Structure formats: structure tokens, C-alpha cells
Amino acid sequence: xxxxxxxxxxxxxxxxxxxxxxxxxxxxxxxxxxxxxxxxxxxxxxxxxxxxxxxxxxxxxxxxxxxxxxxxxxxxxxxxxxxxxxxxxxxxxxxxxxxxxxxxxxxxxxxxxxxxxxxxxxxxxxxxxxxxxxxxxxxxxxxxxxxxxxxxxxxxxxxxxxxxxxxxxxxxxxxxxxxxxxxxxxxxxxxxxxxxxxxxxxxxxxxxxxxxxxxxxxxxxxxxxxxxxxxxxxxxxxxxxxxxxxxxxxxxxxxxxxxxxxxxxxxxxxxxxxxxxxxxxxxxxxxxxxx
Amino acid sequence: xxxxxxxxxxxxxxxxxxxxxxxxxxxxxxxxxxxxxxxxxxxxxxxxxxxxxxxxxxxxxxxxxxxxxxxxxxxxxxxxxxxxxxxxxxxxxxxxxxxxxxxxxxxxxxxxxxxxxxxxxxxxxxxxxxxxxxxxxxxxxxxxxxxxxxxxxxxxxxxxxxxxxxxxxxxxxxxxxxxxxxxxxxxxxxxxxxxxxxxxxxxxxxxxxxxxxxxxxxxxxxxxxxxxxxxxxxxxxxxxxxxxxxxxxxxxxxxxxxxxxxxxxxxxxxxxxxxxxxxxxxxxxxxxxxxxxxxxxxxxxxxxxxxxxxxxxxxxxxxxxxxxxxxxxxxxxxxxxxxxxxxxxxxxxxxxxxxxxxxxxxxxxxxxxxxxxxxxxxxxxxxxxxxxxxxxxxxxxxxxxxxx
Numbered sequence: 158x159x160x161x162x163x164x165x166x167x168x169x170x171x172x173x174x175x176x177x178x179x180x181x182x183x184x185x186x187x188x189x190x191x192x193x194x195x196x197x198x199x200x201x202x203x204x205x206x207x208x209x210x211x212x213x214x215x216x217x218x219x220x221x222x223x224x225x226x227x228x229x230x231x232x233x234x235x236x237x238x239x240x241x242x243x244x245x246x247x248x249x250x251x252x253x254x255x256x257x258x259x260x261x262x263x264x265x266x267x268x269x270x271x272x273x274x275x276x277x278x279x280x281x282x283x284x285x286x287x288x289x290x291x292x293x294x295x296x297x298x299x300x301x302x303x304x305x306x307x308x309x310x311x312x313x314x315x316x317x318x319x320x321x322x323x324x325x326x327x328x329x330x331x332x333x334x335x336x337x338x339x340x341x342x343x344x345x346x347x348x349x350x351x352x353x354x355x356x357x358x359x360x361x362x363x364x365x366x367x368x369x370x371x372x373x374x375x376x377x378x379x380x381x382x383x384x385x386x387x388x389x390x391x392x393x394x395x396x397x398x399x400x401x402x403x404x405x406x407x408x409x410x411x412x413x414x415x416x417x418x419x420x421x422x423x424x425x426x427x428x429x430x431x432x433x434x435x436x437x438x439x440x441x442x443x444x445x446x447x448x
Numbered sequence: 449x450x451x452x453x454x455x456x457x458x459x460x461x462x463x464x465x466x467x468x469x470x471x472x473x474x475x476x477x478x479x480x481x482x483x484x485x486x487x488x489x490x491x492x493x494x495x496x497x498x499x500x501x502x503x504x505x506x507x508x509x510x511x512x513x514x515x516x517x518x519x520x521x522x523x524x525x526x527x528x529x530x531x532x533x534x535x536x537x538x539x540x541x542x543x544x545x546x547x548x549x550x551x552x553x554x555x556x557x558x559x560x561x562x563x564x565x566x567x568x569x570x571x572x573x574x575x576x577x578x579x580x581x582x583x584x585x586x587x588x589x590x591x592x593x594x595x596x597x598x599x600x601x602x603x604x605x606x607x608x609x610x611x612x613x614x615x616x617x618x619x620x621x622x623x624x625x626x627x628x629x630x631x632x633x634x635x636x637x638x639x640x641x642x643x644x645x646x647x648x649x650x651x652x653x654x655x656x657x658x659x660x661x662x663x664x665x666x667x668x669x670x671x672x673x674x675x676x677x678x679x680x681x682x683x684x685x686x687x688x689x690x691x692x693x694x695x696x697x698x699x700x701x702x703x704x705x706x707x708x709x710x711x712x713x714x715x716x717x718x719x720x721x722x723x724x725x726x727x728x729x730x731x732x733x734x735x736x737x738x739x740x741x742x743x744x745x746x747x748x749x750x751x752x753x754x755x756x757x758x759x760x761x762x763x764x765x766x767x768x769x770x771x772x773x774x775x776x777x778x779x780x781x782x783x784x785x786x787x788x789x790x791x792x793x794x795x796x797x798x799x800x801x802x803x804x805x806x807x808x809x810x811x812x813x814x815x816x817x818x819x820x821x822x823x824x825x826x827x828x829x830x831x832x833x834x835x836x837x838x839x840x841x842x843x844x845x846x847x848x849x850x851x852x
Contacts, residue, residue: 188659192525203667213657215528216666217551221521224513228480228525228533229657231509235479235531242659260521263514 158183159211166209167201171370173360173377174198176334177276178247181358184344185272187212189243190233192226194252195219197283198276222246222253223260226271243272243348250277250291254315265324265353272347273355275317278362286365290315293385294438295431296418298365303421308431313438321355322391328354329391334361335377339388339400346390359386367417379412384439387446402448409436454704455598460635465597465624466491468636469536469562472604474499475644476560479531479651482511482519487574488626489538489564496534516541520548520561527557528665530656532608534559538626539566539580546584552619553588553681555666558611558651559619560604561589565727565778566626567814575815576626577778578727582755582788588681590620590688591756593726598636599707600624602699605639605648609695612651615687625728625778627815640703647702685757692754710759712751713766715741719748721830722767724789725776726752729818733776736823747827752789760796767797771834772805774826778812786810786842805833808842822846 161182168175174197182189191214193199199216202209217225226246233239253261253275261273280298281287288301292310297303301310322329328350332340340358347354361368361376368376380386381402388400410432413419422428422435442448463471470492473481481500483493500510509526513519516537523533537545542563552559563581567573581591592607594600600622607620624630655663669677693709700706715737716722723733730751737747750766752759767773777787784791790808797804809826812818822845832839 190529190657190659199666200668203664205667205669205673208664208667210664211662213659213662214664215525215657216668217521217524217555218547221518221524221548224518224521225525227511227513227518228482228522228527228531229529230525231480231511231522232526232529232531232533235507235509235526236529237507238529259514260518263518266514267511 161211163209169364171363171373173362177358177360180340181274181344183341185243185245185348188241189245192222192246194222194248196249220256221260222248223264227264227269230269246273251281251289254290254317271353275357276360278360280365282362282365318357322394327352331357331388333359333377333381335374368415376415382407383409383412384443384448387442399446409439451706459637462633462635464633465629467495468597468601470495472601472639473534475639475641476608478534480509480526480533482513482522482535484513484516484519486541488630489536492536516544520545523559524552527559528657530653532651536562538564539568542580549587556617560607563621563623564626564630573814577813579779581623582779593623595730606695610691613691616684618684628728643702689757708753710754710762714749716748719746720771721747722750722770723774724750770804772830774830775808777810780810805838809845811845
């Protein structure tokens with residue numbers, strides 16, 4: 158399959174954004190328009206006068222992807238061009254869960270036919286690894302650093318898929334770039350559904366999380382295998398499909414120790430208790446989703 | 449050149465200002481309208497939604513967005529796929545759009561947005577002044593100000609033609625004073641559909657987001673490129689100077705109605721005192737001028753229709769032989785103690801051979817009425833400037849000293 162994101166962009170080696178964007182475009186095919194709010198993906202793919210995009214692409218602002226996508230969908234409809242063309246948002250976690258949440262909420266409530274893919278690398282990577290609403294419990298970031306009296310980010314991730322399902326979205330799914338077929342198929346499925354669909358793609362960032370550039374996929378897989386990132390689909394608000402881990406379930410410390418952002422948990426006094434709390438998050442996921 | 453405004457009385461109907469604007473928008477055949485309620489703008493989008501509900505606007509989508517920020521953001525997307533776009537807002541809504549205003553003009557996406565001018569909070573106030581649009585003067589939007597309902601209605605079609613011109617490609621605000629024009633009923637000729645179809649061609653942009661010919665919009669420009677984008681925006685504004693004049697003339701040829709191009713003049717020919725103003729206060733000023741001309745007071749009016757681009761040459765030509773220029777501003781640049789029209793007017797006269805004193809008055813803020821006697825007092829003070837020179841360059845007038 159032809160890649161609609163050209164090589165030669167300026168992403169880091171092992172960049173999760175490039176992988177996620179490529180998979181998403183494999184799901185939609187070339188008859189699509191991409192809306193990409195401010196972030197690494199935007200910056201690394203379009204330094205004027207270059208572009209890595211082989212599909213029409215627009216970057217407007219950080220917090221308005223949902224609204225720009227609404228306008229594109231409405232414009233295409235009014236001009237009689239919406240038949241086949243897909244409207245695909247590729248946004249980061251900050252642009253989706255934090256600053257852009259009003260805009261995506263409006264777009265979903267109004268029912269525009271768009272596919273919104275959140276590429277979740279769990280912090281503001283473009284500005285230098287600051288905490289977002291998607292940063293997991295105890296991750297050390299540049300604005301939630303571990304220190305003598307801190308284990309890092311004090312809050313768990315915001316449950317964005319649940320929020321989008323509550324908007325009445327016909328199709329909400331979680332996926333991971335560690336499972337290419339899963340991601341491509343889910344985007345493809347979303348493309349065939351009328352109305353707003355939301356796909357939340359867990360996407361490990363080599364630079365921000367602190368792991369070797371060759372390990373992006375490995376880390377992504379481990380998040381799923383520990384139960385920290387369950388893969389599931391929701392249709393009209395009901396969970397319809399879950400990717401089982403079964404006997405291959407891994408303890409969370411195997412995932413945590415792969416990454417610099419959790420390193421302090423293995424050296425600080427009281428770290429073991431904190432790891433146990435993270436294990437409890439994974440255990441709850443395993444129970445709730447029947448992983 | 450002043451022209452006779454041929455209003456066809458047979459065609460006149462009594463409607464609310466907001467309705468006249470909504471009707472004008474309808475005849476421009478928009479493809480996407482985004483709407484968010486805010487007083488005193490809301491009647492426009494309400495009327496448009498009724499047109500939609502009655503099936504009167506073909507090939508159009510109406511989006512009830514969740515904020516003004518999204519109202520304009522949605523139009524960024526719609527304009528980029530080649531749709532003719534419309535929205536309307538005021539005050540807080542316009543301030544919320546601030547970031548998107550820059551973005552839309554930077555991407556050179558034409559659109560028209562009616563600004564129903566209103567004061568900004570705090571203190572919260574829903575009445576008219578022009579602080580809201582004036583505060584957006586550097587965002588790269590064309591700004592046109594209307595004197596009355598007929599003009600704001602007709603200006604809507606003009607603004608599309610200017611904004612969509614390939615040598616311009618800049619979004620445009622058409623500004624009307626809140627309540628004074630938006631909520632008043634008066635006789636107007638509603639924009640004629642057949643004439644508008646003749647005047648305003650179908651919008652066919654050269655570039656769009658199209659899967660058959662993929663382009664990237666909104667790339668980031670580093671220091672090697674950014675300056676040139678800004679320079680080209682300024683060139684577009686300069687091109688708009690001529691286009692605004694041309695479009696006013698084309699409009700006159702087709703509809704027989706004319707309000708000036710960049711500016712308009714009223715009894716300025718031999719005027720010692722020239723009053724400069726924008727918006728609905730023009731009518732009051734004209735009445736005062738008529739009254740004083742009967743007493744042989746040599747006073748005239750320079751109506752500023754285009755505030756961006758600022759019509760420097762057109763203004764210079766009119767004020768050259770005056771003895772004093774008086775600017776009226778329903779806004780203030782806090783910290784300079786001047787309204788924007790005062791500042792801009794002074795700036796375009798500096799470094800020229802024109803040496804006419806400029807005095808500025810800030811008035812009508814937050815909906816305070818501008819009365820005939822206020823204008824008369826201002827003209828009295830202008831006489832004093834001719835006799836004895838400037839004492840106070842810029843000041844508030846009609847201050848209620850007793851509550852300070």
C-alpha cells in the first residue's frame with residue numbers, strides 16, 4: 158500500500174506520530190482531507206516550503222480541530238462533494254483532551270461525519286514534555302517532575318473515549334500503534350460509519366518517555382499487555398469488542414522500567430508502593446474489560 | 449466622487465436592521481453559515497436560521513457552533529474547501545475569535561462577517577461603541593463601517609466581492625452599530641436577488657483542499673519565510689484600497705446606490721472644520737452640519753468607510769485645505785488617551801506638507817447617546833482651535849464628572 162505520508166519528514170527516529178499518521182491514512186485511503194492541530198506532527202511534516210503530505214492537509218490552530226473539521230465537512234456537503242471524501246483529524250492528546258475539548262465536544266454533539274484520531278503520547282511533546290490531561294499517574298514530565306516530595310504526575314489519565322461515547326458517537330475505539338492491523342482496521346471501520354467517530358491511539362514517544370528509538374512498538378505492545386491500555390470498541394455507547402490479553406498478561410513494572418519517565422519509582426523510597434498503585438489500575442482494567 | 453443615491457421608493461420595505469443584513473447575506477448565496485448567539489448580533493443569525501428552515505438558502509449548511517471561537521474556526525475549514533462563508537458576532541464574541549482572525553487572514557481565506565459593534569467587558573455592557581472591532585485592527589481583516597441600515601445591507605455584497613478578489617483574498621468585517629442599526633426598523637431596499645447575482649459572481653477559488661490535487665494549508669514558516677508572508681498580506685491590503693473604490697462604483701452601476709468608496713464627503717468643499725467619523729453617528733453629524741451651514745458655519749464631514757485598509761491618500765486629499773480636523777471615536781487606546789481614528793489621522797498627516805491641527809473626542813462609549821448639542825459644542829471648540837490653537841489634543845466629552 159502506498160504511504161500517504163512521505164519519508165524525509167523531520168520527526169525523531171522512532172517517532173510515534175509518523176507511525177500513527179501513516180496507519181490512519183492506510184485506514185482512510187487517499188480520498189480524505191486531514192486536519193492537524195498544532196503539535197509535533199504538524200511541525201515535523203510541514204516546514205514551509207516542504208510538505209510530507211500526499212493528501213490535502215490543513216493546520217489552523219491548537220484548540221480548534223473539531224471546529225475546522227466541522228466546517229470542512231459542512232463545506233463539502235454544501236458544495237456537493239462530501240459523498241466519498243473522508244474528513245480525518247489527526248490530533249495530539251493536548252489538542253484533544255485539554256485545549257481542544259470544547260471544539261471536539263461541539264463537533265461530536267452536532268454529529269458531523271468526521272473521523273477523529275487522537276494520537277496520545279501522554280504529554281505536550283512539541284513544547285518539551287509537559288504534563289497533559291492524558292499523562293498517566295506518576296509519570297515524570299517537565300511540569301510534573303519527580304522530586305524529593307513528588308512521584309511525578311499526581312493524577313490518572315482523563316478517560317477521553319468514555320467522554321466521546323457519552324456524546325452519542327456511533328463508534329469509539331481505543332487502539333495502539335503497537336498493533337498496526339488493529340489501528341488500520343479501526344480507522345477503516347470508522348471511515349465507513351456515518352457520523353462522528355473517535356479513535357484514541359496510544360503512541361509511545363521515544364523522546365518524551367525516554368526509551369531507545371528502536372523500541373517504540375515494543376513499548377506500545379507492553380502497555381497493552383500489562384492491561385494499562387485496553388483495546389476495545391464501543392458502538393453507540395456499548396462495548397462491543399475487546400482485545401483479550403489472557404495468559405500473556407505482564408506485570409506493570411516490566412512496562413515502567415522500559416521508560417525514563419518512571420525511573421524514579423525504582424529508586425525512590427516508597428516507589429514500590431506507587432508501582433503497586435499502578436498495578437491496581439491495570440488490574441482494574443483487566444477486570445472491567447475482561448481482558 | 450459624490451454620487452446621487454437612487455433609492456427606489458417603490459421597492460422600500462420597513463424592516464429591522466438585522467433582517468436587512470440577513471436578507472443581504474441570503475442573496476449572496478452563502479454555502480456555510482456558522483452561528484453563536486450574542487446580543488446584539490443574535491437577530492441576524494436567527495433570521496438566517498429561519499431562511500434555512502424555510503428552505504430559502506440553497507446549497508448551504510448552517511452550523512450552530514458551541515462558541516464564537518468555533519464559529520470562525522469552522523469557517524476556516526469551510527473557506528479552505530471553497531465555500532462562501534458567513535458569520536456575525538460582537539464584542540466578547542469577537543474578542544474570543546482574536547486568534548482565529550489572524551489565522552484566517554494569514555491563510556488568505558476570504559469570508560464576510562458582520563460585526564454588530566458593542567462595548568467590551570468589564571464593566572459588562574451590551575450597548576454600542578466600536579471598541580470591539582477597533583481592537584482587532586491588526587488582525588489582517590478588511591474593516592468597513594456603515595452609516596445606516598441601507599448601507600450595511602448593501603455593504604455585505606460589496607464585502608464579498610472585495611474579499612474574494614484574487615488580488616486581495618483577505619477576510620472582511622462589515623461593522624454596524626449595535627442596537628442603533630441592528631434593532632432599528634426603517635425603510636430600506638432589500639438587496640435584490642437578480643441584481644446581486646449579476647454583481648457578485650459565484651465564488652471559484654484558485655486553490656482549495658481537494659483530494660485530487662493535494663495541497664498543504666497552514667505550514668509553519670521559519671524566519672527565512674515568515675516576513676514575506678506578512679509583506680504579501682500588506683500588499684493585499686494595499687490592493688484592497690483600489691478594489692473597495694472599484695466595487696463601490698460597480699455597485700452603483702448595477703444597483704444605483706452609493707455611499708462612498710473608502711471614504712465619503714459631505715459639504716467639505718470649502719470647509720474650515722472637517723469632522724471625521726465612522727458608523728451611525730454620521731447621521732447626527734450631517735444634521736448638525738446642515739443646521740450650522742444655514743448660519744454660514746463652514747463645516748463638513750469626512751465619513752470613513754474603510755478603517756482597514758486605512759485610506760491615507762483619500763483622507764489627505766480632503767483635509768488638505770481645512771483649518772482644523774476633528775475626529776470622533778467610540779473607542780479608546782488606554783494609555784494614549786486617544787481614539788484610533790485620531791491616532792491614525794495624525795499619523796498619516798505627519799511627514800507631509802499638510803499642516804492642519806487634529807483634535808480628537810472620545811464619546812458614545814457603552815451606548816451613551818451622542819446628542820446634537822454635543823456635536824455643536826465640539827464644533828464650537830474647533831472654532832476656538834482655529835482662533836487660538838490646540839489646548840487639549842484629545843479628550844472625553846460628556847463625562848459625568850459628578851460620579852467620578
